[in-house]
Amino acid sequence: xLAMLAGCATGYGPQGYTGGxxxxxxxxxxxxxxxxxxxxxxxxxxxxxxxxxxAELTRQKGYTHFLLLKAGEAVPDPVPQTSSAPGASPGYQNxxxxxxxxxxxxxxPAATRSAPIYITVPGAPVVRYSYEGTVKxxxxxxxxxxxxxxxxxxxxxxxxxxxxxxxxxRGPSEQELLKAAVVIVPGTPVAAAVRSRVTxxxxxxxxxxx
Numbered sequence: 001x002l003a004m005l006a007g008c009a010t011g012y013g014p015q016g017y018t019g020g021x022x023x024x025x026x027x028x029x030x031x032x033x034x035x036x037x038x039x040x041x042x043x044x045x046x047x048x049x050x051x052x053x054x055a056e057l058t059r060q061k062g063y064t065h066f067l068l069l070k071a072g073e074a075v076p077d078p079v080p081q082t083s084s085a086p087g088a089s090p091g092y093q094n095x096x097x098x099x100x101x102x103x104x105x106x107x108x109p110a111a112t113r114s115a116p117i118y119i120t121v122p123g124a125p126v127v128r129y130s131y132e133g134t135v136k137x138x139x140x141x142x143x144x145x146x147x148x149x150x151x152x153x154x155x156x157x158x159x160x161x162x163x164x165x166x167x168x169x170r171g172p173s174e175q176e177l178l179k180a181a182v183v184i185v186p187g188t189p190v191a192a193a194v195r196s197r198v199t200x201x202x203x204x205x206x207x208x209x210x
Contacts, residue, residue, distance in 0.1 A: 008038075008040065009037070009038065009040040009041040009042075009045065009166070009167070010036075010037040010038050010040075010041040010045075010046075010049075011166060012049050012052070012053075012163050012166070015036070018037075018038045018041075019035070019036045019037045019038050019041065019128075019130075020035065020036070021033065021034065021035045021049070021050070021053045022034045022036075023053075023057055026134070028061075029061070029063065029136060029137040029138070030075060030134065030135070030136050030137070031057060031134070031135055031137075032132070032133070032134050033050065033053055033054055033057065033132070033133060033134075033135060034050070034130060034131070034132040035049045035050035035053055035130060035131050035132075036128065036129075036130040037049075037128055037129050037130065038128055039126035039127065039128055041128070041129065042129070042167075043129040044171070045167050045171075046129040046130060046131055047131055048159050048162055048163075048167075048171045048172075049131075049163070050131035050132075050133075051131075051155060051159065051177075052155065052156065052159040052160075052162075052163055054066060054068070054133075054135050054150075054152075054155075055150070055152040055153075055155035055156050055159075056152075056156060057135075057137075058135065058137045058152040059152045059153065059156065061137055062139075063137035063138060063139050063152065064138070064139055064151065064152060064153070065137070065138045065139070065141060065149040065150060065151055065152060065183070066135045066136060066137050066138060066149065066150055066152060067135065067136040067138060067144070067147060067148075067149055067150075068133055068134075068135055068150070069133070069134040069135065069136060075136055076136070076144060076147065076189070078140065078143035078144065079142075079143050079144070079145055079187075080143075141183070141185050142185065144185050144189075145185050145186065145187025145188060145189060146184075146185060146186075146187050146188050146189030147184075147185050147189055148182055148183070148184050148185075149182070149183055149185065150181050150182055150183075151180075151181045151182075151183065154180050154181040155177065155181050158172045158176070158177065158180060158181065159171060159172060
């Protein structure tokens with residue numbers, strides 16, 4: 001509360017008094033990452049900080065790309081690789097998005113939350129935003145056909161200036177991030193083993209966007 005009254009938004013860094021990121025290890029290459037802001041940190045800033053942390057941790061762990069797993073989604077198993085002609089490489093392609101489309105939100109877990117907190121000074125509700133999601137880190141893209149992955153290095157480069165200036169410079173839009181950082185691995189995705197009861201929330205991700 002003292003930080004909010006002093007006019008300080010959450011800075012980028014580990015969880016502290018004003019907020020920050022937390023990393024929960026699930027497996028060596030799978031982490032649950034959360035970034036929480038205080039009442040003076042905008043939803044957009046929290047989103048940029050969270051995505052930057054996903055990329056930063058991916059590189060720290062020695063990986064080049066990461067998958068964003070939706071809530072309740074089973075972790076996809078890698079597909080065994082078959083031999084290919086010498087020098088051949090999979091034809092990865094960047095995503096494209098039409099005007100008004102929001103494909104990054106379909107890659108991102110529906111984990112954005114805001115919670116009104118009532119305080120006596122200045123007597124108005126305070127809304128705090130947090131982003132939270134599970135990432136699987138990947139080096140061998142070909143093992144995940146049909147999947148959309150994000151390039152960690154590109155995200156670090158694009159959001160880096162925004163982080164370094166604490167939001168004083170313009171951060172990349174979702175469309176800009178999609179165009180530069182998201183790649184689609186060709187092929188048909190292999191269904192992961194069902195580890196829990198299937199719900200309507202699981203099925204809605206199979207539907208085309210409105």
